[in-house]
Amino acid sequence: MAANSPLPHVKMYRVLYIPELLDMIFGMLDPDSNSNNARVCRQWSEIALDSLWKDVDRLERLFGALAPLRRVGNGEYEFERLPESDDWKRFEKYASRVRRLVYHSSADNPKIRKSVFDDVARTRTRIDILPNMHTLQWYAPLSLCVMFMHAGVKHFSVFLPSNSKRSRPALSSKTSRLRNLASIDFRSDVSVRTIEEETRSLLAQLSVLRKVTFPRYYLTSKIAETLSRLENLGIVEFQYHDEQGCGDPRDVISFTPEFEKGAFPSLWDHSMTTCFADAARFLDVAYAPPSITMLYVDSHIIETPSAIHRPQRVSVPPRRTR
Numbered sequence: 157m158a159a160n161s162p163l164p165h166v167k168m169y170r171v172l173y174i175p176e177l178l179d180m181i182f183g184m185l186d187p188d189s190n191s192n193n194a195r196v197c198r199q200w201s202e203i204a205l206d207s208l209w210k211d212v213d214r215l216e217r218l219f220g221a222l223a224p225l226r227r228v229g230n231g232e233y234e235f236e237r238l239p240e241s242d243d244w245k246r247f248e249k250y251a252s253r254v255r256r257l258v259y260h261s262s263a264d265n266p267k268i269r270k271s272v273f274d275d276v277a278r279t280r281t282r283i284d285i286l287p288n289m290h291t292l293q294w295y296a297p298l299s300l301c302v303m304f305m306h307a308g309v310k311h312f313s314v315f316l317p318s319n320s321k322r323s324r325p326a327l328s329s330k331t332s333r334l335r336n337l338a339s340i341d342f343r344s345d346v347s348v349r350t351i352e353e354e355t356r357s358l359l360a361q362l363s364v365l366r367k368v369t370f371p372r373y374y375l376t377s378k379i380a381e382t383l384s385r386l387e388n389l390g391i392v393e394f395q396y397h398d399e400q401g402c403g404d405p406r407d408v409i410s411f412t413p414e415f416e417k418g419a420f421p422s423l424w425d426h427s428m429t430t431c432f433a434d435a436a437r438f439l440d441v442a443y444a445p446p447s448i449t450m451l452y453v454d455s456h457i458i459e460t461p462s463a464i465h466r467p468q469r470v471s472v473p474p475r476r477t478r
Contacts, residue, residue: 173199182207209253216266218254219276222247232267235275244281254286257304261296270300277303284308295343305333312337316344316351332361339367347404348374356382366422367391372429372454373403377413380438384419384445393427394454405429405456412437420445427452432463 182204191208212218216225216233223239239247261267276285284306294301295315312334340362348355359368359382368383372394383389394400411430423445428435435453438444 205250206253209250211256211258212254213258214265215257215259215268218250218257219268219272221250222276225272227266228269230267232269234269234271238275239279241281244279251286252288254289256291256293257286257289258293259296259301273300273303293341302333307333307336309334310336310338311341312339313341313343316342316346335361335363337362337365339369340365341369342371342374343399343401344371344403345401348376348379348407349404352376352378355379359383360385362386364388367393369400370394371401371403372396373405373408373456375411375428375430376407377411380411380413381415384413384415388422389420390422391425392423393425393452394429408456410434413441415441415443417443419443420447422447424448425450427454429454429456431455431457432459 187208191204219225219233219235223243224236225233226236228234259265280303285303287306287308289304289306290308291311292301292304292309293313294304295313297317298314340359342355344351355374356379359365359379363386365386366388367390370393374394375392383392408430411428411434424447426445426448428438430438430453432453432455435451435455439448439451
């Protein structure tokens with residue numbers, strides 16, 4: 157071995173300071189491990205903290221980094237004291253690292269008292285609490301998540317509670333904060349007819365929306381007409397899993413949207429719950445979507461063999477070139 161060549165263990169030591177490699181390693185570790193890694197040295201600290209706070213799925217951990225929390229008799233969390241300006245200054249070190257926030261208000265997760273949200277909203281020192289967050293998944297009362305909404309959020313999953321009147325103020329009046337959404341995922345067991353106008357109002361404002369996901373039986377004629385005016389919308393889908401929820405089949409018994417010239421200019425992947433006859437009409441109506449390459453139809457009725465084999469007057473438009 158040459159006198160000046162580094163020893164093997166020295167080379168290995170240097171490898172552990174390559175930021176990209178450390179980021180990959182820390183990304184596969186649990187929070188406790190990354191909490192320890194953050195204490196090793198300054199270089200490790202920055203990378204470990206990025207991994208530790210990139211995805212937050214326990215809101216008590218986020219609020220606990222702002223001010224001390226305590227659990228009260230019914231198992232809910234509340235602040236021991238009001239957050240102060242120094243708390244917010246320290247909190248920015250963690251808040252700026254958050255990219256995805258998930259909150260489930262369910263029996264499986266610790267409850268956060270409404271007073272905590274009120275205290276955060278009242279004492280915050282900046283409008284955007286999590287300025288670099290791009291994904292917000294909120295399965296709790298909508299009024300509690302308004303303070304996390306901002307123009308940088310690109311992906312939004314929202315749970316609409318059974319009491320639809322409670323959801324309306326946040327759904328219809330706070331959407332300007334989410335004007336740059338690329339995807340939105342509605343989850344609910346509410347009949348869509350009870351929130352149809354609020355849903356249309358929200359969708360109409362999302363000019364850069366590329367993907368929308370619904371529960372079954374949510375794509376009504378009026379909602380389809382609203383979506384048809386979104387220039388960038390490429391995917392309209394629904395999901396079967398329980399968390400997605402399910403609407404009322406009666407809302408799509410008649411699916412007869414009317415489109416204007418230029419409807420659905422970018423739509424290529426489309427899923428809908430409707431009978432085969434209405435699905436065929438959807439493809440043949442004036443100004444039907446011109447660029448669909450993937451189509452999924454879930455009929456809400458038991459179709460007869462004749463309905464399946466009966467020739468339909470459907471003209472599939474040629475694919476556009478850009």
